[in-house]
Amino acid sequence: MLLCRHGLSGPDFGRNAIMAKSIKILGICGSHRTEQNSYYALRRCLEGISTLGIPVETELVDISRMKIEDCKGCHVCFLRSGQGSFCPVIHDDMDAVYPKMIEADGIIVSSPVHWWSSTSKLRRFIDRCNTFCGSGNTEYAGAMYNKAGGIITVAYDIHGGTEVAATHLATWMLTLNMAVVGTQTAHIAGTAATNLGVPTAGPDSVKFDYHGMKTVYEVGRRVAETAYLLKYGRESLRDLQAVHPEPAVRGVKIDWKKFYQYENSFPKEHYGVEGQLATSENAFNIFIDEMTHRKKSEGNTWGVLGNIDQFKEDWLVKRGLKLLSDDEIYSLCPEYYDFFLAR
Ligand SMILES: Cc1cc2nc3c(=O)[nH]c(=O)nc-3n(C[C@H](O)[C@H](O)[C@H](O)COP(=O)(O)O)c2cc1C
16 A cells, blocks of 8 residues: 555555465464453454454454363373374364464464463363474474464453463463564553453453553554564575575584583484484484383383384484484594493
């Protein structure tokens, strides 16, 4: 529009091409109560997003009526999720939400404040998102990486814990490697209260908290803008990285002794070789052997490993790792060999 006003539009100055680029924003409402204040705030937030001029599709998922079971902590989703199944152990209403999260470019979570935290139902929802944790070994591990994240918390009292509740939700998103937005008004989230007007007990009493609702709209704007920038910036970045692969660390003097000071003997430290990550084949096999035989009580978070060969292959492919013999490692980096392998 600005271009047109200044008579610079030409054919359309690429606006059609820009308009073809759209984003999806998913709103998740964590209240136990259906369509109450946290829902109202989220709905208005999503409506606000659609007025920004950014081509956007929004969807609101209300978990109040959803059946969500507790995560059992078995970590099977770290190993065996895939082919449309995110949690291979429990099948409930979460099955329908996972794909929406994958498709979304930005996610906004809205929660009532329950004892200075988010609701227990939302906590259950969050636990069931373990399949997206970057430590897993499936195609879904790290799937929230670089999605924009925003938070809305609604309390009864203006000093009732909105920021504390929002902090936890932000750390959840950060742990999933999402880009969490703040607001211009020094709030860490959209934070609002329901007791600022009359009637205080209504399903939309939060609308009387004008300042709070302003922060709610701001979160929407920031998530939409950030999602757009990340989505289309990421595509350009991928093109750039394809031309310039990560430089190898070969030739760089590394103080391995210092580096491994606090490390155990697992091969989680990888050595860069000719632009590729590599690790010791021997150390890798020791690691797999140990994980195969470890009991849960001894810290095995992986559960029972099924097909070991497949597991090894997936592990290496996912991390882009190449296995090297001790001789190869020695010729590349004697310090690594001396300290890490030959002790
Ligand atoms: C179990 C429980 C705990 C709550 N804890 C707090 C609290 O710590 N601080 C606060 O200001 N309000 C608290 N509230 C009030 C809710 O945050 C408030 O009613 C909110 O608007 C509920 O959101 P909803 O209308 O979307 O369900 C609590 C409510 C419940 C049911």
